[in-house]
Structure formats: structure tokens, C-alpha cells
Amino acid sequence: MEKRFREDIEGLRGFAILAVVVFHFGVEVFPGGFVGVDIFFVIAGYLITGMLLGELERTRTVDLWRFYGRRAQRSLPLALVVSVVTLLLVLLFLSPAEQTSAANGALAASLYASNLWFMTLLPDYFAPESIFNPFLHTWALSAAAQFYLVWPVLLLLLWRWRPSVRNMAVAMTVLTLLSFALCLWLSYRKQSWAFYASPTRAWEFGVGALAALRPVTDWARRSRVAVPIGWLGLAVLCATVLLLTADARFPGWIALVPVLATAAILISGVSDQPGGPAKILKLSWMQWLGKRSYAIYLWHWPIVMFARVLDLGDHAMTIAICSALAVICAAISFRWLERPMRSSAWLAAKPMRAIAVGAMLIATGVLIAVSAGQVARMFSAQPVHAALIRSISEEPLASGSPQRCLIMFKYAAPVSCTFGASESPKTVVLFGDSHADQWSTPLAQLASEQGWRLVTFLKATCSVADIVDYNPRSRRYWPECAEWRARAIDDIQQLQPDLVILSQMSNGFIQGPWTSRGRYAVTYEQWEAGLRRSLQRLRAANVPVLLLRDSPLPRANMGHCVGRARWRGTSESSCDVPISIAIDPALTALESAVAASTGAIFADLTTRFCDEHTCPAVKSGVLVYKDANHITEDFAKLQVPAFRALLEEHEFLAAQKH
Template sequence: MTADIKSGSSGVGVGQAGHISSFRPDLQGLRAVAVIAVVLDHLLDWPSGGFVGVDIFFVLSGFFITALLLRELHRTGGLSFKEFYIRRARRILPAALLVLLVTVTAGYIVFPATRAKETLVDTLWAALFAANWRFERVGTDYFQEGLPPSPVQHFWSLSIEEQFYFVWPAVLLGIFVIAAKFGLRRRGVCRRYALIGVVGATVAVSFGWATMQSSTEPTTAYFSTFTRVWELSVGAAVAIAGPALARLPRTFIRPAIAYFGLSGLAASLFLITPDTQFPGPGAVVPVLSTTLVVGAFQGSSVYGMAPLTNKAAQYFGSSSYSLYLWHWPVFVLLAAIMPEQQLSYYVVAVVIALAMSELSFRHFENPIHQSRWLESELDYSTATVVRLRITPKAWSLVGALLAVALVFSLLAIRITDQRAGIGETNEALDTGRSVMEVDPCFGGPAIGSVRCPQLSPSEVTPSIDTFAKDTQGAFSCWRGEGEEIRSCTYGSTQPDALRLALIGDSHAATLLPGLTRRLEENNWSLTTYLGYGCQWQTPAPGDCNDDMQELQSSLLASEPYDAIVTTSGRKYGGPTEAAAEIAYQAAWSAITARGTKIVAVADNPTVSADVIACVTRLGGDPFECGTDRAQALRDEDPLIAAAAKTPGATLVDLTDSYCTADRCPAVVGNVIVYRDTGGHVTATFAETLAPKLVAGIRAALA
């Protein structure tokens, strides 16, 4: 591909040697602030706004790339896409690919098979600079919310930067071409106004979209390219304003601007929290504060800026890319080997992260960056300055490498599935399956028993490799977020069958497999109304309210069910426990008045991320994992109080099948209890609770 433009003097002046020096200690210092903030946030959850370090990186990236491109445009009159992307590849790819390779390899060693497979898939997205799209989708997937984090999740920000790099050079080139064609008399002025207009429009549109998305779809907003590009564009604006900023007097004005910016960054780190609407408008303060610091140094050094120019800041700034790449995989992988929340974990995590960063930076990243790898001689003519030619041989090599990588990845995924012994776990329910015999030493019935044998960790059910996927069709008839609720009917088709319904959220769905396998023997027909956030309340919380009100109207207008079974997550519902309790009663009372019995199932105890990590820890003993009963039941369940106050409602409390008098184990009767940190119970364990649930339904119907 070859593109040529004719150009004379730039007229913009951004990126001239006098305005963009080859070394900026302030940029290194800001990189240090950014990476240290991110590392501390990931390790200690402190400071509360440590995640704004990524926003600092975005501004710096937009500034640096724009300054670099404009400097080339000024010096040569055009751009070489080939040389630009070669420089980017030499700077970005080696260290990134090394980290991805090490992470995938380590993941296959320390993670359960299902998580190792997910890590490989995440890595492929990261290698293609599309990790943010992957995690945007995963982050909005309800069934992924309670799972452990990906060790390559931090690549989302690098992906956004690379996506910006793919587009921005062409935009700048287009502006210069148009200015050269339509602004021959005042070419420089045309370019300047065009640049300002494009950047200004990008900032306005992207920021507006970010603000709207942050309030309605915060996960999407956090990872989206379109809600983040305004931050890089603000950095680009500082580069475009270089000539004007360079004329600032070297008096107290520059230090005042710089320290004002640093103060804004400090305030952002400690005042912004994960609850802040982000990135719009929450990122405004850290973004603008970063631009103040960068702008203060434009064209001149600033005296008295030790916080940014000291040796420690310069060291961490120079190795910030390497440290950013390594720290998160180290933290996540190490958590699969040793317990978190212990001093030894923090010490080892920091030591390994710093060591890997230093070794990678000194002996791998830096030598390649300073080498002539991928470098070619570029001969600029006085007029023809943008030229990119990729030979067929080069394309063949790239294609072959991609093909090999794809085949290797598919084989690895296949091997992982075979190792885990899993396929599609949410297949349609097999309602003809024979009912499991009650084993007093398997699952819930074995709680607290000292006579039941304890198997080895490798013999628990479901296995460590598969428990996170153990749903057995519980969500085969499910309303996803934003969708319409639907119904499915299982069980007896006899005319005299008792009609039951199951209404609720994902915690209600976990009861489904065990119930369906016992419908025929009880001559019950069961219709389900299950969905994301669908607590059976009036009014119902979240976006399920309309569906719940429509369902309520349908229940009141149609033939009454003999009984309705319901449950919901204890931490979800109305604005307060009292409001949720009243909302339950309002929904149920209208139905019980028609003769329908309500079987309210108390929600299962909660579980923490530490417990799930304990179960999967390499070399650990899952039988030692668990939560204190008081902690697991700390959140009150408003459904329990509502059942006590609603005539015609019966409470079925299965808590004593989860917990002993003082502890809620992660493994009961050699069965893993929870799939994830969202409190979703494995289908295998839920199956062992079905006899007690069926007994409760029978009692309510009696």
C-alpha cells in the first residue's frame, strides 16, 4: 500500500525538537505515579482511586503518540505508517507476548482446567489487542460475575491504546491531506483549526457517551474504546497546543500549574472510589490534572519538581510498562498457590513482580527496543513522504504464524476440555433421569457427621476442574439482563397433577435440577419463571420490575397454582431490608388470597472470594476451606421475615444443611458447595438438598 501527499512547512509546529525533547523527566515521573497507583490498588485495594493510574497512562499515550506523529509531519512533511508501526511493534510486542506466554503456561500448571481454558481464551484476545472487548462482554455476563479474575485482565487498557494507535495516524494524515488540498494559502492555520476541531469533537462525543454509559451500563463504559478515547484525545490536545504552552514564562507560573496538577492527581487517588461514576464524569479530575503537569513542562523544564524527577520516580517510570505487564499475572497466579490476606503473600507478590519486571526490562524488553529488529532504512524525498509496502513474502510469514498460533490454541482448548471432562454444561434437562438415592454421607445430609469418610481432594464431586461449570441445565430456561421473562413446564402431564411454579432469580434456578428429577414421582407439574434480578416482589428491583408486574397480573388472571416455590439472593432486593420484606408480602398476599400456597426457601449462606480461591488452591485441602457461620449469615434475608408475616406462606430453611453450629464448609459430604462468589450452589450439592425441599413442599400442600 502506498500513499503520497505533497507538503511544505508544517505550520502547526507541534513536535519540533524545541518543543518535544527526546527525554521528558515529567513523563517518566507521571508514569511512575500511574503504575505505582495501579499496583497498590490491585494488591491492597488502596488507595481507593488507585485505578485512575490507567487514566494517567491514557493521557500520556495520547500526548506522546500525537507529539511523535506531528514531529514527523513537521520534519518530513508526511508520515510513514510502516516505520510508525514497526516502532510500536518493537516497543509493545516483545514484552507483552512474553508475559502472555508465561501467564498461559503458568495458568495450565496452577489453575483448574476450566480456568486455564478461560485464561487461554483471554490471552488470545489480549494478543489481538481486543482484550477490552472480551472483558466488556465477560463483565456484563451474569454467570461470569462471581468467577475469579483473569490474570490478563489488565491488558484491556493496552488494547484501547493500540486501537487508538491503529486509527489516529490515519486521522492526522487525513487532516494534513485535506488542509494541503483546500488551504493552500494558509495551510498551517487550516491544519491547526482542523486538528483542534477533530480533537474537540472527539472529546465531546466520547465524554458525553462515557457519562451516559457510566450511569446505565457501568461495566461496558469502563472497558469500552468509545468511552475512553476522549482521555487519549485530551493528551493529543496538549501535544497540539505545544507551541502555545512552550511560550509560558519560566517563572512561578509553570511550577504552580504543575503542582496544581499533582494536587489534583493526589486528590483523585484518595477521593475517587469504585462507586464513583466512571469514566464519565469521574475521570475528569485525573485526566485534566495530568494535562496540567504535562503542559507545564512543555518546551521547558520546571524547577522544584522532585516528586516527579527523583531517582526512584525515574526508575519506576522507565520500567513502568514492564511492571504494569507483570504485576497482575503475578498477583493472580500467586493467589492460586498461597492464601491471600497474609503478610507472606504480599511480600512474595511484591518481590516476584519487581524481579520479573526488572529482569524482563533489562534483559529482554530494553535490548530489543534498542536493537534494529524490524528496522529498515527510510529514504524521504522532498515531496513523497508516506510509503508503506508489505511484500507477499512478509504477508505469508505473518499468515503462517497466525495459523500456527490458532491451531495451537484450538488444540490447547480441546485438550483442556478433555482434561476437565466437560462439554456444554447448560444442556437441556433430562427429566427422565432416575432419582438419586439419598446417601447420608453425600452432600447436605452429611453436614456435621463424624462417621462419614472424608475422601481425598481429588475425589470431591464435582471435581476441582469442573465445579465452576456445574449447573446441569439450571439456566436452560432463563431471562438474561434486559430480556423478557419466559416460562417452561416440566414434570407430570397427568390431568390430576398438582400445579407448581418456581419464581425467582439465579438462586431459585439452582433448585431446578433437583426438583425436576422428583416431579413425576410426586405427580407434580412445575412451571418456571426465572431471570436475572427477578425477585418476586411488588415492586421488584432493577430492570425485572416490568416482567414481575406482568407476571403478577398473569397469576391473578389465570387458574391458581397449587403452590409457588420462590427464593432470591439475600443481598439483592429493595433499597432496604424492610422495603424488600414489604415488597415480598405485597406480591405474595394477593396470590395466597386465591388459595395458592407459598413455599419460601431461605437463601443459602454467602461465600467469599477467599473461600473459592481456597478450594482451587494448588496443593491445598478444600476440606479446610469455609466461612464462620455468623459471617456467612451476616446479611439478613428479608424473605424469612416476609414468610413469617404472610398467611399461607411456609418457610423452608436449609441453612443447617450448609452449616454446622459455627462453620459453613466449602465442601460438605465430599461435595463442593459453591460454584462462585455470587453464592450460586453447584447443581450436585443442590441435588442433595432436594429431599428436604420436597418434604417442605409436601408439608405446605398438606
């Protein structure tokens, strides 16, 4: 196995970190920059495997303690420093509730298990709620560390079992294919697991490992096509960064493109033929970035996140300043910490010494993270913050425990729940998604007061409008939604209620600034046609329908904003949202017209949220929104009089069914 320094690999690291940074800073012309992490994984598999196999061929064994000591010596000191600095910034700028979450993230990162933590915490790496976690980027470091922990032991065991490169190649191929198959399977069933879990990412390291095998490198040295393959790989990587978007079901099949392209560049780099992508990758600025890629990766994400917390905007000047700050922090830490630690002869002299220092650094990180969590919980217990945290965390009656009447994504069979006077001859149905669910508490209270029955049919993220819907969580079109909708309408028709109250996050499904569906969102025309079909089906069974306009959408996490304002002692009114941002007049007119044309009643409670110009974050001393679009239970309970007046105005409950 070759030992020479590969400038092309250093430049490839520079390419990868540049792609990641521009993606995280929101530079729209590089939507696929997230594949930079996949490039790092392939490089890691290539270099580590080449080194380990070379040692196995020379000595018939692997000095595991020396290997782990080098890894600790290279990565742990800077990781601890960045974690401490990040936690200090968290203490300054984030609310106590966010501080608690950040401390948990720091703990998981210190233990190199943050990928497992995020796997269960966040439904999607690309989801809006992901951008305010200052330790989100550490998932990749944890996945790599888990690979470093297992791979040397596995190679050593394989070598002792069948000591030949050929047998190693067969075993690596089998393991890589098994990991890829698991990745594909989970990409369609549990996308967050496919994205974060090290077993589902191991195939990327495996492809790099296979590229490092002697038969491959020997072929590349002799072959005339190795250089063109390398150029093709670099061209494909550039195209991927420019064309791939977060809408892709990643890592899935599409991840093969950047992974194989990276492997092609690595293989091409050993060719004896002149030329190749190394001519570009050896440029001095790419070498500079590559040498500092680890430091840049560690520093850039907290800077990105805090720029968003401080609402500095995403214009070119902000991006340039924040990028420069990340590079400066990386340059300083590389010069004064990372490089001295990597080249420390004292640590390198005895592997157990480096491992002991590494263990001490990990323990220090854990201790600091636990202490930060305790401090955050102490602040959270203060009345002003405790009340806010309670308001944010309280769930609507229907979806909360123990009812759990809001069914999740993979289920298609409707679930009905009954509240109020269960034996009453008068029945109101609440039908919709989580934005209908947020009205279950006040409607159930009203049902109990007036002696009628409330029945709910609720499914998260699924529209009542009859559209072909794309699920941004599972990243696929989902027939479960269409099946649930059709079966729920059938059940409602059989129930023959006195009234159906229909509510949904309409703008979440339609092309525009409110949606998370990107290019898969429907047009206003498609929404109008789908809503009309659903209303006509209900009205065909002579079911009275009240179409409730969706609540205004602030498009920013109001719970976090108000929490930060209280923590910093600034005005909560800074979180207020202009009505022009929260309301879509075109959609209001469209739904009102559809309701009128189908014989439904259209109701709009916007005045309960907003005045003529502004939608306040706090109204009558009550937090209005718990996140970027769902209202709090406290505010929902205040709307009981509004619903009582609405139902009395239209005399639905007094009228007999037609």
C-alpha cells in the first residue's frame, strides 16, 4: 500500500468542506453541497483501509492502541474547545429550554453518539427545526468515529481468519453491499435512520476501502482510462453539488453518484499517466482548505446557527462575513491547537498516553455538557421560563396522551375519537391534520358544556383536499394519505353528523414560502380542484360543512423567539409578525369561493390572532404559537367563545339534519 502524501486527496477535502459550508450558509446555487460529508466518508474509508492493510501485510497484525491513540490525538482536543465555546454562546443567546437541548447535544457529541441522538430526535436532517441545533454537524463526526472504532478490529479479525487481500476484498464487498441494502430499505421506511445511522452509512466508507485495495491501485497505475475516469468523477461531483437538492430521498440510490465519483477521483490519483483532476485539486487554495477542513467543519455550523438566531439575514454580506469568521477561527485553532497536537512527539511516543489524554478530554466534555444541562434546567425552573416551557410542550386534547387520536404518517386506517357527551344525538366532526387537532381542546370543552358529541378524524401532514400529496418527512408520495382521506370521508358520511368542521394547514401543501414540500407542492389550481372534490363528496351525503380558514402562519418559531426575548430581557414584541407574512389573501379568497360554490360555510378567525397590521407573538399575556405554525393550548382555550359564537351564528346545532 502506498504511503506517499496525496495532494489530490488534500484538495478533495478542500472541495468537500467548501461544498458543505456553502450549503449550510444557504447559497442557493449549490443546493447539493451536503454531499461534502459523503466525500469525507469515502476518503476516510480509503485512507484508513490503505493504512491498515499496509500494516497487516508488513506485520501480520494491527497495533490497535497506536491507531486509536492517533485518532484521539488528531480529533479530540479541537472538538472539546469548539464544544465549550459553543455552549458559552448558547448560554448567551438561547433560551433556557434551548440551552437544555444544546447541553444534551453536547453530551451526545462528547460521547461520539450524536448521530444516534439526532436519529431519534429529528425526523429529517433538512427539516426547518434542524437549523437551530448547534451540534447538528457532529452527527458526521460520530458516524466516522464509530467506523474508526469498529473497522480496524474487523479487518484484523478477517485477516487472521483468511490472511489474503483477495479474501479481504470479498468480505469488504459483502459488508458494503449489506450496508447499502440496509440504507436503501430504511431510506423508504425510516429516512432519519438511513441518514444518521453508521450501519447505513458504512457502505460509503466501504466503497473508499475497496478503492484502496492493491488490485485496484495496480490497475489504476497501468490503465490509460484511469485519468479520464478521474476527470469524469470530478465533473460528476461538481454537477451533484450544483443540481442535487434536499428534496432527494437521501442517502438512497442517489448517494451512489457522489460516492462513486469520489472513489473514481481517488483511484485516478495513483495513475502513472500525466494529467488528471489532481491538476485542479493541487491548487494552493484548495490545499489550504483541505488541511484545515476538520477545523472549518467544526467551527462553521455554530457560526451559521447563531447568525440565524441573531436574525442577521442570508444576504451576500452576511454569508461572506460568517464564512470569513469560520475560516479565521479554523486557521487560528489549526495553527495553535490542531497541528501542535497532531505532531506532538510526547503523545506519539506511547499510544496509551494519547489514549489516556483522549479519555480525559472525553470525560471533560461529558462533565461540561452535564454541568451545562444542570445550569439550563435551573434557569428553566424560574417561573417566567417554566410557564413558557409548559405552554410550548402542552399537547392538544386529541393528540395528547392517552388519546393519541392524531395518527402518524405510515397509517392509513382512520381512527375516530369521541369527546363531550358520547350519547348525545347531536354530533360535530373535526376533520383534518394537526392544524385541525389544535382546535380539539376548545371544541371538546364546548361539547361538554352544551351536551353534544365531538368526533375527531385526524392525520398528521395529510390534506383533506383531494390532491396527490408528497410527504416531506418520508420524501415520497404517500398513498396512505389518499387512502385515509377516502376512508375517513366514508366514515363521516355513515356517521351523518350535524356538522363537519374542516381545518388544515392549507399553505403547507401549496407552492410558495409557507411549504416544506419544495417542487412537490401543488399549485393553487390543483388545491382548488382537490378541495372542491372533497367538499362535494361530503355535501353529496347532505353533511353540513364549516370550512375553517387556517390559522395565520408566522413562519418562525415563536416559542423560541419569545423564550430568547425573555432570557435576554428584550421586548417580546420583536417576535411579532407582519400580517402580510402570516396571511395569504389569495388562498383565503380561493377557499372562500370553493366553500360558497359547494354549499359549505367559510369561517375566518384571523381577527382573533391579528390586528390590521400585525400578528402578535403574545396576546392577552398568552403565547400564541408554540412553534412556527401550531398554536399553544393556552391560546386555543381562549377561543371557546369564538367557536360558540360561530356555531350560534350559523345555527348548526339548533338545526335538524336535512
